[in-house]
Amino acid sequence: MSQLSEMLSNNHDQNIEELKELLRIPSISSLSEHKEDIQKAASWITNKLERIGLEHVEIVQTKGHPIIYADWLHQENAPTVLVYGHYDVQPVDPIHLWETPPFEPTIRDEKIFARGATDDKGQTFLHIKSVETLLKLEGRLPVNVKFCIEGEEEIGSPHLPQFLSENKEKLACDVAVISDSDMWERGVPAITYSLRGLCALEISLKTANSDLHSGMFGGGVQNANHLLIQLLSTLHDSKW
Incomplete structure (x- = not known):
């Protein structure tokens, strides 16, 4: 067993307990009553980043x-990796479908069940722990690392674009790693190289300003429903 594997194995239980601490914070970004929980989650992560040896740690x-921003930039002539993640979570409704309380992490079949365990506190925590373990073992990292961890991903990240625009130099990197994607199965690494994203819009179509007799005007006058169907059908072709 390598030193890295041995250290991870020895600290497994402690790491799980730390993750549970983070998962217990109900940081639901879409509900105003959880505003203090959002701040609590942000503070928990910044404290963790400081303790493991990252620098320039701040809550913006x-x-x-x-x-949250943090970095470690001491590897000359090495690439810089920007790790993105988010600490906010979705609401828990419908609550009656949960077998156990959503903010009381429970292990069943070697899996942790809790809101945010995989979207996205678990993945973000994994990257933080990886950095911590390497710093403890080697005293340095093989690459330069920056963290950008936000609290609004589940509501569309409305304030992230401005932060990115105002901090281009601070966030400059050679590659960005998103801590919010899938694995095929345990022990099988996966790299997600593209995400589709979302687009929301409203379309209004106006044709006749009153009902028309289908027997006399059907087909001759454009129907708004038919036009919408034709328009929507152009959003995808046989390949996409």
């Missing part, structure tokens, strides 16, 4: 929920 307040 926005007009919404805060963004």
